Amino acid sequence: MSFYVTTPIYYVNGEPHLGHAYSTMAADVLARHMRQRGEDVFFLTGTDEFGEPVAQQAEREGVTPRELGDRLAPRFKEMAAKVNASNDFFIRTTDEGHQKRVQEVVQQVYDNGHVYEGTYEGWYCPRCADFKTDSEIAEGNTCPIHGIELTREQQDNWFFRLSSFQEPLERLYAERPDFVIPDFRRNEALSFIRQGLRDVSLSRPKLKWGVPVPWDPEQVIYVWFDALLNYYTALSYAREGKDLTETYWPAFHLLAKDILKFHAVYWPAFLMAAGLEVPRGMVIHGYLLMGESKMSKSLGNVLDPFDAIDRYGSDALRFYCFREVSFGRDGAVSAAGFESRYETELANDYGNLASRVLAMVDRYRDGTVPNSEADPAIAEDFKGIVTRFSALLDKTELTVALDEVWTLVRRLNRFVEETRPWDLAKDEDEAGRLDQVLYTLIEGLRVTTLLLLPYLPVSAERLLGALGEEDRGLAELGSRGGGQQIERLGQLFPKLEPATG
Numbered sequence: 007m008s009f010y011v012t013t014p015i016y017y018v019n020g021e022p023h024l025g026h027a028y029s030t031m032a033a034d035v036l037a038r039h040m041r042q043r044g045e046d047v048f049f050l051t052g053t054d055e056f057g058e059p060v061a062q063q064a065e066r067e068g069v070t071p072r073e074l075g076d077r078l079a080p081r082f083k084e085m086a087a088k089v090n091a092s093n094d095f096f097i098r099t100t101d102e103g104h105q106k107r108v109q110e111v112v113q114q115v116y117d118n119g120h121v122y123e124g125t126y127e128g129w130y131c132p133r134c135a136d137f138k139t140d141s142e143i144a145e146g147n148t149c150p151i152h153g154i155e156l157t158r159e160q161q162d163n164w165f166f167r168l169s170s171f172q173e174p175l176e177r178l179y180a181e182r183p184d185f186v187i188p189d190f191r192r193n194e195a196l197s198f199i200r201q202g203l204r205d206v207s208l209s210r211p212k213l214k215w216g217v218p219v220p221w222d223p224e225q226v227i228y229v230w231f232d233a234l235l236n237y238y239t240a241l242s243y244a245r246e247g248k249d250l251t252e253t254y255w256p257a258f259h260l261l262a263k264d265i266l267k268f269h270a271v272y273w274p275a276f277l278m279a280a281g282l283e284v285p286r287g288m289v290i291h292g293y294l295l296m297g298e299s300k301m302s303k304s305l306g307n308v309l310d311p312f313d314a315i316d317r318y319g320s321d322a323l324r325f326y327c328f329r330e331v332s333f334g335r336d337g338a339v340s341a342a343g344f345e346s347r348y349e350t351e352l353a354n355d356y357g358n359l360a361s362r363v364l365a366m367v368d369r370y371r372d373g374t375v376p377n378s379e380a381d382p383a384i385a386e387d388f389k390g391i392v393t394r395f396s397a398l399l400d401k402t403e404l405t406v407a408l409d410e411v412w413t414l415v416r417r418l419n420r421f422v423e424e425t426r427p428w429d430l431a432k433d434e435d436e437a438g439r440l441d442q443v444l445y446t447l448i449e450g451l452r453v454t455t456l457l458l459l460p461y462l463p464v465s466a467e468r469l470l471g472a473l474g475e476e477d478r479g480l481a482e483l484g485s486r487g488g489g490q491q492i493e494r495l496g497q498l499f500p501k502l503e504p505a506t507g
């Protein structure tokens with residue numbers, strides 16, 4: 007089976023921040039988990055470089071949009087590498103291969119009779135590159151996302167007949183109840199569709215920074231259609247001389263609520279119009295907040311992912327974001343909260359457990375894992391964890407799945423305290439019980455670490471190496487016997503002097 011997962015492509019109108027990193031890390035957790043399940047995964051991220059949001063920023067900075075993109079796209083690429091994203095390709099919408107394919111698909115939509123020429127007048131947000139419907143206008147005639155005043159715009163251009171896809175979209179939502187998850191986002195999208203859909207602009211006349219409309223070079227393709235198409239076009243040129251579309255399309259998209267309408271309404275309609283298969287599904291997550299507000303460049307409340315990673319490593323940041331903020335909901339993050347979870351959970355719960363257990367096997371059994379049976383109580387708590395965990399990740403419940411594993415990590419810590427292996431080691435008659443305790447702990451560590459691998463790719467690799475585990479597939483407790491040699495391990499998450507406070 008193949009699994010194709012995408013992040014939004016980020017506008018090159020500012021430096022990447024933790025909000026962008028969050029989406030990329032989330033998609034990476036899914037990609038890594040699916041690889042562990044033996045799926046043939048393709049993971050895409052990249053940058054959105056056309057349209058007004060970029061052109062306007064370039065103007066403010068006195069550079070061309072091309073120059074701005076050339077400066078910032080590498081920063082987003084670095085960010086992906088920095089958070090340890092395992093993406094298979096990085097798309098830039100300025101790529102030749104993308105533009106060519108966009109034109110082909112748009113031409114197809116035109117040939118299929120879904121495009122006409124007309125005039126549009128309405129309230130417009132240049133930062134969203136979006137005409138707002140009445141229900142999307144905030145108090146004082148402002149954009150609910152950016153808080154800026156909307157401008158009255160009239161445009162002569164090409165239109166996409168979105169209105170004629172109302173019924174097909176309603177049918178799609180009825181037939182595929184999990185097309186958009188979580189449910190409350192699905193309902194939001196569906197009620198937007200049910201309100202009645204108006205046709206949308208497919209092109210822009212004034213703006214020159216975009217992909218030319220194939221049958222009318224005076225116009226460029228509206229940035230949202232060019233951008234959405236990245237998910238489809240990338241497959242056609244990501245690997246030289248090879249078209250991956252057949253192998254991987256349709257995609258599973260990951261994005262935040264700000265761009266729900268484009269992905270859950272415009273995008274499937276546009277694909278239908280082109281005669282292409284609609285996405286496999288999409289998951290909508292919330293915002294990371296600093297204090298009460300959305301983290302954003304313009305609000306100046308950005309927690310820099312580069313700094314955090316330099317200090318604590320990418321695993322710590324990944325772990326913190328998914329553990330702290332219930333995935334799908336908005337949630338606040340803070341430097342203090344980050345440091346505290348690092349200390350209590352990564353360093354103490356998990357890192358100490360690992361080094362203690364390895365040290366005990368080294369000391370009491372010369373580094374060889376005893377052949378034994380798992381302790382029945384622990385076996386009971388671990389029972390079915392792979393199935394439970396996988397089912398949660400199938401629903402992209404990144405936080406609930408992580409919580410499940412963490413409960414087991416804590417259970418193992420309690421097991422150490424309850425069984426006191428250091429006392430058992432003093433008593434020859436308890437040799438069998440000590441074997442069982444050590445075997446159970448090693449198995450518990452192996453099983454939890456395999457599950458944690460997508461969240462903590464660097465430390466999990468280190469620990470699996472020390473456990474002598476070569477396989478990366480998920481495993482239930484007790485599925486491996488003893489006899490293997492382990493190695494001692496230093497601190498997985500070394501203690502650091504706090505940076506705050």
Ligand code: MSP
Nearest residue numbers: 014015016017025026029054233234262293294301
């Ligand atoms: N270029 C469009 C997307 C086109 S996709 C075909 C765009 N770009 S963006 O740079 O504004 O990125 C928006 C996305 O970045 C959000 O949907 C979300 O995935 C991520 N985030 C940006 N800020 C965020 C937070 N504060 N919190 C969580 N995610 C955030 O829109």
